[in-house]
Amino acid sequence: MMNRLDFLKTLTATAALGLTGAAPRPGTHQATADALPTWPLPDLKKIVPNPVIIRSVELLKTQQRMLLVVTAEDGARGITQCNDRMPNLTSLLKGLVLPHFVGKDARDLPQLVDNAYRLNSNYKYAGMPLWNCIGSVEIAAWDLLGQVARKPVCALLGKPVRTEYGVYISDFYRGGEPPEKVVDRLAGKLAATGAKGVKIKVGGRMMNTPEDDRRTRQFVPLVRKKLGDAITIYADGNGSFTPTEGIETGKFLESYGVAIFEEPCSFEDEEGMRQVNQALSKIMLAGGEQDSSLYRFERLARTGVYDLYQPDLYYNGGILRTLQVSKIVGQHGKQVAPHTPKADPLIAPFWQVAALAPNLYGLQEFVYNPGEKPASWYSPDIRVQNGKMAIPNTPGLGIQYDEGIWKGAERVL
Known part of the structure; x- marks a missing residue:
């Protein structure tokens, strides 16, 4: 298991590479001068004090649409409708993306997104198909965090x-x-x-x-x-x-x-x-x-x-x-x-x-x-x-x- 200090170091490094939208946390080294700018993300663990462990990520078809549902251990859910590309991308979603989110704390979402891109050579599939799958899970996970915090996602x-x-x-x-x-x-x-x-x-x-x-x-x-x-x-x-x-x-x-x-x-x-x-x-x-x-x-x-x-x-x-x-x-x-x-x-x-x-x-x-x-x-x-x-x-x-x-x-x- 990665401890918090190691997590912060990794998050800072990936932010410097522009692979995640997270900003460096206080107390860590700042990104290098030539890094891509990042969105200044507040500390999600202060906004949502308790872990939000993702129990499952399901792709369901209803109302003639595909909906992606991220469910936490306590039953809280985050949902997004999927776009018309998803029916042709389910193998990527299942094989490459979902393993990086299930069982993880949704409050670590920026790092989970980076893992889904970087680990297991997933980056070799980079492009719209991979990012569309990652993005769909990310969007549903933000909905989950907003539901748990009782706040709009934008306020997070x-x-x-x-x-x-x-x-x-x-x-x-x-x-x-x-x-x-x-x-x-x-x-x-x-x-x-x-x-x-x-x-x-x-x-x-x-x-x-x-x-x-x-x-x-x-x-x-x-x-x-x-x-x-x-x-x-x-x-x-x-x-x-x-x-x-x-x-x-x-x-x-x-x-x-x-x-x-x-x-x-x-x-x-x-x-x-x-x-x-x-x-x-x-x-x-x-x-x-x-x-x-x-x-x-x-x-x-x-x-x-x-x-x-x-x-x-x-x-x-x-x-x-x-x-x-x-x-x-x-x-x-x-x-x-x-x-x-x-x-x-x-x-x-x-x-x-x-x-x-x-x-x-x-x-x-x-x-x-x-x-x-x-x-x-x-x-x-x-x-x-x-x-x-x-x-x-x-x-x-x-x-x-x-x-x-x-x-x-x-x-x-």
């Missing part, structure tokens, strides 16, 4: 700087219906929510045929004309363009007052994305959803690839690593708008980051489906009012689940 991680945020409404249209109908639908969603912005798709998603280009050049002017100059427009390329096409499309978007151009080129093409950013003067370039390396985020920010960084709460390894990304890019004067475009319990970890990140920028994405009945299997009802989303001030991640959903749940792991 620092002092919140906001209680709400403005949203934009996203639409996934890339052909298949008249563009006028799509714009009318967007206008209806804006009226129903009070949102002040929209995000539209441009290009063809990792490709850009002549037909895709014609649709983009027809659709953008129509959106601006029908929605008016007061509405903020974001455009998502999803890696559709070559650098030359990205520059041309970016200038076209600028001419219609589009505020943000997301992932114009392949996310792997750093130099191409940088060229696009350098050629554009009126529009912000955004990206980072696909990334899960803290060192890559630092390089992207330092070399000016993007203006706005969008780590995904799950792909990037959880809440603490996402807060660390906000610190990393913030040192270079950059801002964040983490990727969580959901209107179900997947939004809950984003609430905690949004409450804390000082460099959260602009409107945040929200998927609104008019006519959809409020879900009965969890609360609260996730809705936007007057263009803003309130961040719940309730224990854990802010979601409470109906106990009836567990009766017929299928155990996946």
